[in-house]
Amino acid sequence: MSLQTKILKEIEKRPCRLKELKKRLGNDKKVQRTVEELVWRGMLREKDGAYFLTRTGDADKAFPCRLVKLGRRFGFASRLDGEGDIFIPGRSLLGAMPGDQVLVRLFDHPRVAGSQEGEVVSILEPHNTFVGEIVEAEGRLALKPDVSPDNLLYIKKSADGGARPGEKAAVEILERGDHHADHRAGVAMRFGSAEQAGHCIEALLYAAGLNRRFPEKVKAEARTLENATVQPAQIRGRLDLRDTPIFTIDSASTKDIDDAVSIERTAAGYRLGVHIADVSEYVKPGTALDGEAFQRGTSVYFGESVLPMLPRQLSNGICSLNPQEERLAFSCMMELDARGEIVRYAFAKTVIRSRVKGVYDEINALLAGQGNAELADKYAQVALQLPVLDELYRLRAARRKERGGLEIESDEAKIVLDANGRCVDVVCRERGRSEMIIEECMLLANQCAAKAARKAKAPFVYRVHEKPDAERLERLQTLLTACNVNVKFPPEGPAPRDFAQLLDATRGQPLERAIHTGVLRCMSKACYETAPKGHFGLALEDYAHFTSPIRRYPDLAIHRILSDLIAGASENTLKERYQDFAQAAADQSSAREVLAMQTERSATSCYKAEYMQARLGQEFEGVVSGVAAHGVYVELPNTVEGMLRTVEICQGEPVLTDGVRVSDPISGKSWALGDTVRVKVTRVDIALGNVDFALADAAE
Template sequence: MCRRDHRRNGIPKKFKKEILRQTEELSREPITPAERKKRADLREQLIFTIDGADAKDLDDAISVEKDDAGWKLGVHIADVSHYVKEGSLVDEEAKQRGTSVYFADRVIPMLPEALSNGCCSLNAGEEKLAFSCFMTLDRKGNLRGYRFQKSVICSKVRGVYDEVNQVLEGCAAERLKEKYRPVLASLQAGQELAQLLEAKGRRRGTMDFESSEARFFLDQNGACVDILPRSQGLSEKMIEQFMILANQAAALYAKSLEIPFVYRVHEDPDPERLNTLQQLAAGLGLRARRIQEGVRSADLSDLLRQAEGTPAQNIINHQVLRTLAKARYDNKPLGHFGLNLDDYCHFTSPIRRYPDTAIHRILTGVAEGITVDRLQKKYQDFSREVAVLSSACELRAQRAERQAEKCYMAEYMRRHLGETFDGIVSGATVRGIFVQLANSVEGFVGVEDFPDCEFQFDGLLTHTDVRSGRRLTVGDPMKVQVAAADVATGRIDFTPAE
């Protein structure tokens, strides 16, 4: 049932034959000497990628060098817009898809594999076309300059997050030490810079959520056999910081030129939801006086830090996410609340996000010397259309991914019917409570499952039994038994086990 969620949410899966034919032809096009002459030749530079072990669409590579003045950071992004020409069948299909959709067992790509996993992917040892962002930072990690240039690169190492984490933590096997020896100095310089950037973000008020995402493990038949919390190591944090910085630089550049653009925006939280969050946080014993209309991202970051490492952590994370507005795309720079930045965009993932491809196309026009007036005429309506359509496509993809995750969780818990687990009360409604397990699985316990109790609900946090005074409050530990799991809907039901 989990495999049908792309159909249920209207996500196209197969590409038309003509599109596949065109992309196969594109993927076989050689990089000509004339094309190389137009670009910065970075093939001899120490550039490398770091991605998940199973990733095939490698759209970002980095180069890092530390000197007496600070750092020189290069973020080199697959030049998808070179292959996907404006108005082509491939371009129109990518625009309608908007984004790649990721499930535990497969990816529904925005672009056909001949591009996404082939000529656009920055595979190690292969000459590739890129769009590079060169940044200089001082010794405190402040961005002092940036420039954008088309390039040709050759990645030296295909890094894997888990492996790089072992190298940076000093616990790598000899085989891994040898693999990463050519880029070890770059990794160490990059880690130092990333830690500076992360600290600057915290001081700025960037919201840092401790991930509560799940990682699904499937057997050879595609059935979910285990679920573990997804963790973020040193290398994941490093790449995240570098991509945020490149995205910020692209937005700053576009705004300074006053050209049409597609910005990533995140508006202020809804006041009513802030009030709910304030009551919840206060009920859990957290300092929440500043959680009100006009709240700063720094105030919400402080709340997240208070909850970190406590039973309330996942509950507060979840409620803060519900309180925030949904990030979206817009052709105006409306700011990004969560990152506490005035200007932000998505530049770094054109293989899997159409807005990135769109702004690459606009920045290519800048590099080619097209005047601002001509860019306005050419891309003003385009940037507005892309922002609206891509925001809708992103929501569609998120719905499909989340529903599939629920189905996988139900499939896994169906294997454990009748078994007992420790959990935490993660939510409450008039009908009952939600309990979340350590592996992030959440199930429902109805008030009718407490036959000897007569509960009254306070409307937010707590059910109180009017007979015994027993309280069921969000944040309380609770032992539950798996009663039912419906794979088709993703619903999981628990019963009390104590």
């Protein structure tokens, strides 16, 4: 830590006299010179012999921030009070690194009127762990951090851990200077070659604090459930559904099966059962298992791997609804009318025995009339239920369309790995009929869970998706106008149905990708809250996550609350027991979900880049999926996205028009959202998940 930072941290605690600072920090002359410099720079002010941080006056306030972006000559700090980001010139960063909590003082006169610009006056809480690629610079080893590739971290010779250039590694900053080049780091972990996506992903997990291994106390509790079976004492008081034809539908590789369904036609319509693994029976409050599940918040999926929220003894064992095995479940039993509308519902603790592990592709084939004798034999016990389930789904799809539920077209990638864990194919994951059937069944149960809690006024963890704010709507309106899509939203803001009509009108059109992506970016981020604010995208007043307690903590949390609710607990008892718990679960689950999504997205990008590495020089046809002044993004049919850099495709200064078109004023060429272009793969960075293209005709 630099002397300047030490002085500022001391004065941050309380105002100090120079004599005090010298006594605490030593080196009298250096302390005095540094204090004088800080006063001259406006970071400190002196009054009656004591030194204070400069904070008074509208233009001189200092704000605690988090440094969120670091370039070669600038940075951005996000204010912790949520009042936006502050631009910081490179000379004013004080060596701050991404993730540091810093104190930032706003400039009196920003270069851009109305903007927030300032300088780091103190590093309050340094973030010292970084991952990246080991490189050689000026004859020395350094780390090129993933989060700020333009700012090398030089490694002390005594702490290089045997690292070599080209390796993926994690380092800890051991000594900090006032400038980035003055920092010194030590190697904490080596992951292997940066040319392999698997190694890069291990580094991603390390940086995110996502651990494959469970703590010893957690593993010890999990081992007590190794090969566990349902005991007679556990069945007492439960609704026995073992004779009901219940079955699961998942991908062939799924091992953590947490949901099953049952269906029958009634005189008035349908009786649908959604049966969820009763994880709350095995993961009790106050246990190491529960504490770890809370901390993890969610399972993380990438490639063909998973970092589970719960150990395998639960997730793949006693809590997985494996076929022909007795399992404890929490069931939502629903009665629906002939139009597929919910008439009544009830929750019950049950014991079930799944008849068959249904597989998406197999059931899709059966529903399409393409099954063979082998499939017919496998699904014989539920053959009568499958067409009824499909019939109910068709009705529910019609009801969703009526209420304006959004169906945004977005391609999801399926990563195919070889025996060595290398990506050998990237394909667009298709959603068949059975995938949509199960999704609708889960939506119904989730809706009922939220409705039950709201009616009972119980503390709860709701899945909330609020309507878009005015700023995002304005950006979408600009995009639509630039794309010549004549849509005007009502003054009070669009309803879900307005968006649904826009999506339908552009489906199958050249601009479908651009418009659907624009609508998606316009949406607020879904999160978990304790207030029932509804789900805008699904056009539902009541919504929660009830159906995946093996892999999502909020589902486990509300299982506990609903268990007490159906057992007859009073409103006061529920509030006393769960008010604080629900809030903590909502906050933690929202934060961990964001981290998991970011990690999964980055891991997928690494795999895609690895796949494209073997295709350097090859040509592909793609569609312009995004435009910016620095580049044109092109997406291939397999969902891989790369960039055409404007510095390489434009002869003059590129002109960006309304975020939908980039033009070269000299050649007259332009590239707009939805355009089809032929590109050639020119560069790949597996560690950062980046792919660069060149125009195929220009590259010849």
